[in-house]
Amino acid sequence: MKLIYQQMLAFFTIIVLLLTLLGIFFFQLTKSLIYENAWNQLEGYAYSLKTDAMSETQTSKGKVIFSLDSEKLQNYELLLQNQEVHFTIYTSRNRVLYPQTMGFQSIISKKDWRKLKKGNIIRRKNDLSWKRGPGDFKEGDRQQQKMTDILAPCFDQQGDLVAVISVGAKVSSLEESFAKIQRSLIYMLLISAAIGVAISYLVAHYTTKRIRQLQRATRQVASGNFNIQIPNKDRDEIDDLANDFNSMTFSLKKSEKEIKRQEEQRRQFMADAAHEMRTPLTTINGLLEGLAYDAIPEESKAKSIELMRNETKRLIRLVNENLDYEKIRSGQILLKRQNFEAMHVLHNIQTQLRKKAQSAGDTLEVTGPNKLNVFADYDRFVQVIFNVTQNAIQFTQNGNIQISAEKGFESTIFRISDTGIGMTPEQLKNIWERYYKADASRKNSKYGESGLGLAIVQQLMQLHHGKVEVISHPDQGTTFTLIFPDEKLTNDKV
Ligand SMILES: Nc1ncnc2c1ncn2[C@@H]1O[C@H](COP(=O)(O)OP(=O)(O)OP(=O)(O)O)[C@@H](O)[C@H]1O
Ligand SMILES: [Mg+2]
Missing domain, CATH: 1.10.287 (Helix Hairpins)
Structure with a gap:
């Protein structure tokens, strides 16, 4: 079954079930209210009859005589007949006192008599049979009538039961009201069911529409279109x-x-x-x-x-450097980091590169404290400083190159500055790329030509959790700053 029908069925079942239960409950409630109301009315009539048309008189001998005012009773009978209400008055021995003529008379069971003697008012629904006939009627001249009635006992001053008033109304008049309510309830149920179907269709349609949207989007993704976003409002x-x-x-x-x-x-x-x-x-x-x-x-x-x-040799260097770069990049090399004296290393590099600097007409200076500790892999540290210094010599003619070192905050800082040709901001952006050379005319110069040097420097500095920064101005010079973090900081990061 399609999802929309499944959902509709579920919604519809719930709505109809709920409405039926509510309808039955409401119907029962109104039915009992109508009966309650009728009984209250009948009790009211019984009370009026008792106070208006019945009296006790004491004879000279002191005997109490119970008497009925038949004129008033007749008036009542006429009045109540219009409302299809009938009453009968019985003696305590179940003999009809009033009316003597044809009228509706109810049958009082022994159980009811017992209750009446105790002073209870009895309310009866429609289970009793009132019979049309004279006070003492025989089988055959009865006409049964469904009535609802109340039985009210009357006691004398001594507290003895002297009479019972039975006031009854036709059930058919109440049943009319029930039928009306029933009809309205059925209409209501039908209308609600129709509304229920409409609402469940709308809800189900809305849900399946959203699912279909997801389905379409999934198909798009399956066909390779990832530029798809489904609007969502975080509702469900x-x-x-x-x-x-x-x-x-x-x-x-x-x-x-x-x-x-x-x-x-x-x-x-x-x-x-x-x-x-x-x-x-x-x-x-x-x-x-x-x-x-x-x-x-x-x-x-x-x-x-x-x-x-x-x-x-150049080819071998190129291949080696490429391999080196790939190894560093893919994390295949392990650094043997240790604390060592950096100034000594810087002076060594100065000695190695002095000749190259001189042939380019440059001076190469090293400045810094007498002793300076750095935490790094010795060989890779030399490689980094050597590379950057070599670049400085390569791109500076008749200038000055300075390697300076100092202690920084939880780090050791090295600066390599030159007064060479410098770079434009555009060129600066790309110097870390492999094979990048800022100026094609610089290719095949004496020292470096593969464009791999700075790419390797950057990878090595990352491996050291360090930082490399560069400031450069065309025709003014370049300064590379290399920051090596101290041991404590490095360990924290690892
Ligand atoms: N100190 C500097 N002054 C001016 N330009 C520089 C400086 N250092 C680097 N560059 C520019 O950055 C480019 C990349 O440098 P990198 O060291 O990566 O390559 P390379 O020196 O050309 O070749 P090699 O792989 O041999 O080092 C250089 O070609 C150069 O254009
Ligand atoms: Mg280089």
């Missing part, structure tokens, strides 16, 4: 589901973007790596062909072989 479980669905499409979109980015990166990397390797390979190939066809004069052969060696 369907909205929760929509919420989860939205998070799912968001994640899918994110991973799709990431896959595309990685794919693009891989493609770029392959292109760049091929491009980087082509230059040395072309050089080597050219020289080898020259040698093979004896096109190179004898005196240049040694120089050509030297050139080929250099190009091969």
Whole structure:
């Protein structure tokens, strides 16, 4: 069965069941109220009859005589007949006192007599049979009539039962009211059922509409469209589901973007790596062909072989650096971090690079305290400082390069500043990318050419939980700041 019908059936059943129960309850309640009302009225008549038309008189001998005022009783009878109310007065011995003529008379059971003697007023629904006939009637001249009545006892001053007044009304007049109520209830039930069907259809339609919306969205996602969000107002479980669905499409979109980015990166990397390797390979190939066809004069052969060696070294360095970068990036290298004296290392680097600096016409200075502790992997620390200082020399002609070191807040800070060509903000954004060279004309310079140096520096600083910052102005110079966190801080982070 379709969900909409299932829901409608459930709603409809609940509505109809509820209305039927309410209807029955309401009908019973009104029925008993109507009876209650009728009995109260009949009791009122009995009381009036007793006070108006019945009296006790004492004889000279002191005997109490119970007497009826027949004129008043007749008046009452006429008056009540119009309302289809009949009354009978009995003696305490179950003999009819009034009316003597034809009238409605009720039968009082022995049980009722016992109750009456105790002074109880008896209310009877429609179970009794009133009979039309004279006071002492015989079988045959009776006409049964369904009546509801009350039996009220009358006592004399001594407290003895002297008479019983029975006042009854036709049940048929009450039944008319019941039928009316019943009819209204059935109408009400039918109208409510119709409204129930309409409401259950609307609710079910609304719910299934939202489910269908989810279904359509799921199909879209299945066909590869992740740009889909379902509006939701956080009202119910369907909205929760929509919420989860939205998070799912968001994640899918994110991973799709990431896959595309990685794919693009891989493609770029392959292109760049091929491009980087082509230059040395072309050089080597050219020289080898020259040698093979004896096109190179004898005196240049040694120089050509030297050139080929250099190009091969460059290729090996390129491959090694790539491998190194990948290892660092994929977390395959483990740092052996330790505390060591940094100034000593800086002076060593200064000695190693002094010659290069001199050939570029640069001065290379190291400043800082006599002793300065740093917490890092020794070899990787040297690699980082060496790389950045080498860059500074590479991009500075006849200038000054300064390596300074100081203690920072829970860290050790190194600054490498140069007065070289500097970089524009646009160039600065890309220097951490692999193979990036700010200016194509800088390619194949003496020291660095692969564009991997800073990419490796950045990865190594991240591995150290450190920071690297750079400030640069074109034609003014560049300052790289490297911050190595202290041992305590590093341990906390690990
Ligand atoms: N001190 C500096 N002054 C000016 N430009 C710089 C400086 N340091 C780096 N750059 C720019 O950033 C680019 C990337 O530097 P990176 O060290 O990554 O590569 P590279 O030096 O070209 O090659 P290598 O892989 O051999 O180091 C450089 O090509 C250069 O354009
Ligand atoms: Mg470099």
